[in-house]
Amino acid sequence: MAPHSSAPHDPDAAPSARAESQRERILDAAQRCFIARGFHAATVSDIATEAGISQGLMYRYFDNKRAMILALIERQLQSDQQSMRRNPLSADIVENLLAIHQLWTRGESIAGVDAAIASVALYAEITAEAQRDPVVADVLQRHDRLTTQTVCDWLRQHDLARGAAIDEAGLQRRTLLMRTVVEGLAMRAVRDPDIAPQTVRAMLAGAMAQVLND
Amino acid sequence: MAPHSSAPHDPDAAPSARAESQRERILDAAQRCFIARGFHAATVSDIATEAGISQGLMYRYFDNKRAMILALIERQLQSDQQSMRRNPLSADIVENLLAIHQLWTRGESIAGVDAAIASVALYAEITAEAQRDPVVADVLQRHDRLTTQTVCDWLRQHDLARGAAIDEAGLQRRTLLMRTVVEGLAMRAVRDPDIAPQTVRAMLAGAMAQVLND
Amino acid sequence: MAPHSSAPHDPDAAPSARAESQRERILDAAQRCFIARGFHAATVSDIATEAGISQGLMYRYFDNKRAMILALIERQLQSDQQSMRRNPLSADIVENLLAIHQLWTRGESIAGVDAAIASVALYAEITAEAQRDPVVADVLQRHDRLTTQTVCDWLRQHDLARGAAIDEAGLQRRTLLMRTVVEGLAMRAVRDPDIAPQTVRAMLAGAMAQVLND
Amino acid sequence: MAPHSSAPHDPDAAPSARAESQRERILDAAQRCFIARGFHAATVSDIATEAGISQGLMYRYFDNKRAMILALIERQLQSDQQSMRRNPLSADIVENLLAIHQLWTRGESIAGVDAAIASVALYAEITAEAQRDPVVADVLQRHDRLTTQTVCDWLRQHDLARGAAIDEAGLQRRTLLMRTVVEGLAMRAVRDPDIAPQTVRAMLAGAMAQVLND
DNA sequence: AATGAATGAGCCTTCATTCAT
DNA sequence: GATGAATGAAGGCTCATTCAT
Known part of the structure; x- marks a missing residue:
């Protein structure tokens, strides 16, 4: 026409x-x-x-408000994935997470920073929605697996680089730990914004040691 | 009247x-x-x-709906604390968390189980609300510190029992790790409900080793 | 409760x-x-x-606006039926219809008069709706058959009273004529309100002669 | 421009x-x-x-939607008139109406057929609108009189052709009967689409006998 | 204490109409 | 002439809250 x-x-x-x-x-x-x-x-x-x-x-x-929500969730997940992909594992991972923790703590929305979780409030709300809306749950799970794969590949590269033997079960365990700690820390940042940075750094150092070197 | x-x-x-x-x-x-x-x-x-x-x-x-929400949040936090207090650290902590993870995974509301997070959806929504409503944020932080103290005391007792030296900084680090892992795992349970249980167990074993034995 | x-x-x-x-x-x-x-x-x-x-x-x-429309249609149809039932065939049928025609002509809604069609506008709108909404069509047809039966019974009684032989096909034909003329006249009343009353009377006299005496 | x-x-x-x-x-x-x-x-x-x-x-x-409606009504009325004018009275009038009744019954819009009422839904809606909108009422009445004149002229020609005496009052009566039956039958077709065709034919035969031969 | 009828503000959505291109 | 993006005024409907009983 x-x-x-x-x-x-x-x-x-x-x-x-x-x-x-x-x-x-x-x-x-x-x-x-x-x-x-x-x-x-x-x-x-x-x-x-x-x-x-x-x-x-x-x-x-x-089409309607729900479509906006779904589109936003989809976009958020894609952006999260890209952040993860752009942001390779490094020795600075502890310091990076520490910096991001500070931003979470202030409740600021993070733009231009390669954070897997740009806004804790949005992350939490999407998670809550996933437990009510099966469509959201599906989208979430699909993206989640891609992200898990990305992290897992990171670690595999890391192991190859340091000459370690490749252990698939171990990779999965360390991937899960990595993601669990990041997401748990986001929640902690909101629920008690006044934790001492040195405590966070020490915790991250210990956890990341397991992620990177086990 | x-x-x-x-x-x-x-x-x-x-x-x-x-x-x-x-x-x-x-x-x-x-x-x-x-x-x-x-x-x-x-x-x-x-x-x-x-x-x-x-x-x-x-x-x-x-008085109104908001008062209900606030009262519920308050009650939820108190109940979480009591769960924590009733549920001492044990050798079974990994298996306990694993069982709770299964419940989170199914989206079921947990009653009668001493879980710090009875419903992930509610936990997530409260967290999101905390970033918007300063009153909620205050209540949340106040309770959070009490809970942190409870966990910290657990660990101190645990260390005393095994004859380890008391290191306050270490206690705070391990407390933070403990809470971070639990809350992170709750989010993981919702966002990808199909993680293999053995992966979860292995991850928890590693993390709890740091919490209990470092 | x-x-x-x-x-x-x-x-x-x-x-x-x-x-x-x-x-x-x-x-x-x-x-x-x-x-x-x-x-x-x-x-x-x-x-x-x-x-x-x-x-x-x-x-x-x-429940919603549509439910109001449906309820009104249902009520209207029931009231129409009761009117028909209360208003037996009589020698005055021509004069009765003539009087009702005058009311239709003025666009007034008829209350307290035993008219099968209380408001031509409503009657027309319900008819139009029936051609679009299958639910309305169903309700309409169900009531229509009851009304047809009522008219048919009238005529049968009339025939018995005057000692005429009962001819089922003829009864149906005369019933259809009766209803067609009434409804057609309602439309005429709206589309040209200025027809001369004597013309209407003459037309009705001829048609009702067929209805009552054939 | x-x-x-x-x-x-x-x-x-x-x-x-x-x-x-x-x-x-x-x-x-x-x-x-x-x-x-x-x-x-x-x-x-x-x-x-x-x-x-x-x-x-x-x-x-x-100019706006209302103008479309008015233009459509105007066009519809003109087309109805032309149909009437093109479609002279004939011995087949009963069968013609019977065929059109079938189309009405199916709720189909009638194109290419010389039916005075192309769509019962539209006819009904226009009629309803006439009782609300004086402009529509005026247009409708003006056209209605032309159509009445057309039908009346038919019948006059018919009478002349069969050598009957011309009776103006009778012509008007028979014109009104003709139109009333046609429009009433259209409504009947929608409100009870399952009338037996032989009943319709018998009713039409009787009514048209009065229209054509009285 | 308890009910549930009643209100009214406000939400999501549609749609006739206008306007820049 | 022609498009379709854009607007804004309702419209149907929901729901937190109040009130008479």
Whole structure:
């Protein structure tokens, strides 16, 4: 019908660059609102205002509020994965996590930092949602396995580099420990923001020793 | 107005036993609803039905919905603490956590089990709320420190029992590790419910070794 | 739970007298609004205002707007049937229809008159809805057959009274003619309200002669 | 602005052939949508899609949705009249009506058939609208009288052809009967689609005998 | 103490209409 | 002429809260 442009409401067509950037603007706004108020308390009106567009227009880009939530979750998971992939294991891992812990502690949303968890509030809310919404649970699990694979590959490379024998069961154990400690630390940062940094550093040093050298 | 009992709406009077048990019933119902649907999606009507009372009556026990949420959070934190206090460190700690991990994995609400986290969804939602609501954050932090103290005392007792030297910095590090691993594992259980149990056991064995024996 | 009263929102309980009278008030208001503006143009807010209650309260008595429409249609059909049943065939049938035609012509809603069609606008709108909504179509057809039976029985009694032989095919033909003329006349009354009464009377006389005496 | 053609948005200019054909396309689409969903439930977007043009463009041909409805009603009435004029009274009138009744019964829109009522749903909705909107009522009545005149002329010709004396009052009576039966039958077709065809034929035979031979 | 009817604010969503291109 | 992005005003509906009984 209109050969030179494909509207966002035409599901068969690839979205135009403008449409894509609008979606991103909306998702950015949604992210801020969801972090600030939560998935259910944030209103479509909030998001529209934050995005600087009218409420009605949002429905050209998303079928409904739930679709916004799902799209945001999907985007968040993909961004998390990319962060993990870009951020190789290093000797500085303890110091890196320590720095990120400080940001979590301040409740700031982390942009430009390669953190697997950009906002603890969003991470927690997505997790809660996964226990209620099977669609969210599925998306989450699919991404989770990719991330686990990424971490596992890291460790395998690390072992090869240091000439250690490859032990698959051990790799999985250490991957799980790595992820558990990171995510647990995020929760700790919110629930008691005043832990002494040296305690965190010592804990991380011990745990990362197991991750990297066992 | 009610000559034979001090009504719960009289703030100056000590709540009667009956009033106290009503509050408990309501909070029990609220807990089930909040776990199933979340703080904001659960309606007052849901909770009233679940508690088997009328909507209007709830407002004799709680000023409003927010007060219910706060009371539930408070109660949850106290119950978590009691679990921790009742559940001393033992050689079975790995197997205990493994069993709880299975329950988390199934998304079941844990009753009668001495788990620090009765429902991961509720735990996550409370954490998210803490990053938005300073009142929640304060309550959370106050309880958190008590719990940290409880765990720390455990470990001190454990060290005394095995004749180890007492190292305060080490105790704090191991306490943090303990809590981080438990809370991280709860999140892992939701985000990827299909991790192999032997992997979890191996990870826990390694981490708990550091907690108990370092 | 409450043994002495059954709330309208409890689907298992028989509605209380109060609830029933509220439903009637709402349906009365809905009828006025639907006649004045149509099923789809009339708003729930219109109806609430007309009924003198709040919007929210309507949803204690009807699940949604569609349920109101369906309930009104059902009530209308039942009332039509009762009119037919109360209003036996008589020598005055021509004059009766003539009088009703005058009311139709003025677009007035007919109350207290035993007219099969109380409001032509409502009758037309229900008919239109039947061609779109299978549920409405079903309800309509079910009632229609009862009404047809009622008219058919009238005519049979009439024939017996005048000593005529009973001819089933003929009864059905005359029943159909009777109903067709009545409903057709209703439409005529709206589409050209200025037909001369003597023309209507003459037409009815001829048609009713066939209905009553063939 | 458009030097080579008189644009439809210029009210002083005669509409170009192109503009006229666009209007027809839009009205065709509108008719399909209105039949399927009703005046108020059909959206401008529906109609635009059905017509294969953009929403914005429709506003170059019609001021607003109401203007579309009015134009469609006007066109419908004209087309009905032409059908009546093209379709002279004949011995087959009973069989013709019987065939049309079948189409009404199936809820199909009748195209290419010389039926006075192309769609019962549309006919009913227009009738309902006439009782609300004086503009519609006026247009309807004006057309109605022309149609009545057309039918009346038919019958006069018929009488002349068979050598009967011309009786003006009788002509009006028979015209009214004719129209009443046709429109009443349309309603019957929707409200009880399962009437036996032989019953319809017998009823029509009797009524048309009065129309043609009295 | 207890009920549940009643309210009204506000939410998600739709849609007629406008406007920049 | 033509598009479709954008707007804003409702509309249907929900729900926390209040109140008469």
